[in-house]
Amino acid sequence: MKAKNLWTTIILGAAALLVAAPLTMAGTAPGTGIEDTAHDFSGRNAGGVTTGKCTFCHTPHRAIQTRLLWNHTLSANTFSWSDAAETQGGTPLPTIDPSWTGPTKFCLSCHDGSVAIGDIAWFNKQTWVGNPVDNTTHGAGDPVNIGLGGDMAGNHPVAHPFPFQGSASTYNGTTTGAPALLSGWQPDPQANGIRLFHEDALGTVAAGAVVGNTGIECSSCHDPHNGAGVQDVFFLRGEIGDGPDYICTKCHNK
Numbered sequence: 655m656k657a658k659n660l661w662t663t664i665i666l667g668a669a670a671l672l673v674a675a676p677l678t679m680a681g682t683a684p685g686t687g688i689e690d691t692a693h694d695f696s697g698r699n700a701g702g703v704t705t706g707k708c709t710f711c712h713t714p715h716r717a718i719q720t721r722l723l724w725n726h727t728l729s730a731n732t733f734s735w736s737d738a739a740e741t742q743g744g745t746p747l748p749t750i751d752p753s754w755t756g757p758t759k760f761c762l763s764c765h766d767g768s769v770a771i772g773d774i775a776w777f778n779k780q781t782w783v784g785n786p787v788d789n790t791t792h793g794a795g796d797p798v799n800i801g802l803g804g805d806m807a808g809n810h811p812v813a814h815p816f817p818f819q820g821s822a823s824t825y826n827g828t829t830t831g832a833p834a835l836l837s838g839w840q841p842d843p844q845a846n847g848i849r850l851f852h853e854d855a856l857g858t859v860a861a862g863a864v865v866g867n868t869g870i871e872c873s874s875c876h877d878p879h880n881g882a883g884v885q886d887v888f889f890l891r892g893e894i895g896d897g898p899d900y901i902c903t904k905c906h907n908k
């Protein structure tokens with residue numbers, strides 16, 4: 655290789671590295687997985703063993719419950735909307751009590767600010783309940799706190815029925831109100847990358863929609879794992895701004 659070509663190669667190589675560097679560090683880019691996101695709690699010292707990426711939410715053994723192998727201590731709060739009894743469409747806003755099995759309860763185990771982030775059932779042969787792995791809590795006033803003290807006032811309905819295929823739904827003990835304009839919702843937002851839920855025969859929440867029995871949860875709009883369906887910041891399954899995949903019109907036909 656001639657010297658000139660060698661230098662060209664080195665310079666182009668360095669330029670390529672500069673361009674590639676933000677990409678290889680882009681664990682936080684939408685849809686690229688949990689690594690380095692706000693939900694990556696790996697690397698904390700738990701009795702001399704470093705926690706993994708899943709530890710704060712899931713554990714293979716001695717989980718709080720088998721379903722989702724859930725590891726994070728749950729909030730004792732019962733959630734409800736203090737300033738409204740029903741939506742404009744006449745759907746009674748639900749109560750989310752500790753027995754609810756939908757994803758919202760698991761999100762709020764950290765996002766209502768009542769439980770330490772590292773308060774988990776099991777890791778490295780011991781429990782960390784009451785003795786969190788890393789005593790990071792959400793302070794009062796932290797914008798990430800939702801449903802402080804159990805009050806959901808001002809928040810979009812969750813654990814709430816969705817009128818799948820233009821039909822009223824019953825979910826979490828509440829039914830789409832008769833005055834709700836059913837044509838105001840997309841018939842099947844799953845086609846737009848939205849995650850819907852239903853209650854199975856045992857009353858346990860499971861992913862997927864069933865006519866008459868469909869609801870939305872926090873994870874209808876967010877994927878806590880920053881999975882492939884995430885299109886923008888905040889783990890959103892759509893765009894935060896006015897793009898073709900705007901998150902709100904994925905469900906609302908407006």
Ligand code: HEC
Nearest residue numbers: 688693707708710711712722757760761849861873878879
């Ligand atoms: C910040 C908390 C959090 C972390 C960290 C986390 N998960 Fe999850 N995971 C959840 C929640 C909440 C759900 C339920 C969401 C839903 O059903 O939409 C879930 C659901 C799942 C499911 C059920 C399948 C599905 O998608 O419905 C699997 C499998 C899973 N997680 C695996 C993992 C693995 C593996 C890791 C680590 C690489 C991980 N999760 C890290 C919160 C977390």
Ligand code: HEC
Nearest residue numbers: 692710711726757760761764771798872873876878888889
């Ligand atoms: C183990 C505790 C834990 C669980 C469970 C959890 N989160 Fe988080 N979440 C956090 C923490 C801590 C942050 C970062 C807070 C900060 O940056 O101050 C965060 C940040 C976020 C953010 C902002 C992301 C960003 O890029 O700024 C969103 C959105 C979010 N969580 C949604 C959810 C949803 C939805 C669920 C359930 C599906 C969930 N979280 C479950 C602890 C948790």
Ligand code: HEC
Nearest residue numbers: 758761762765797798800810811812871872874875888901
């Ligand atoms: C109907 C869709 C939708 C649902 C359901 C939803 N979110 Fe969000 N969430 C959003 C959007 C959109 C944003 C960005 C808002 C903004 O920046 O103005 C957001 C932002 C956030 C943030 C970032 C901080 C903030 O306030 O801007 C957190 C944390 C969060 N959501 C957690 C949750 C949790 C926990 C739940 C369930 C209790 C939930 N979300 C349910 C759409 C939703």
Ligand code: HEC
Nearest residue numbers: 741742743745811815816830834848870874875901902905
């Ligand atoms: C996952 C589907 C979904 C997404 C995404 C979604 N919504 Fe909703 N929205 C619903 C459902 C379901 C209801 C409750 C309808 C009812 O029963 O009255 C609702 C209700 C509402 C209401 C009426 C509240 C009331 O009291 O009547 C407004 C306003 C609203 N959403 C705005 C938004 C905005 C703004 C966004 C984007 C940030 C958004 N929604 C994203 C499904 C969604």
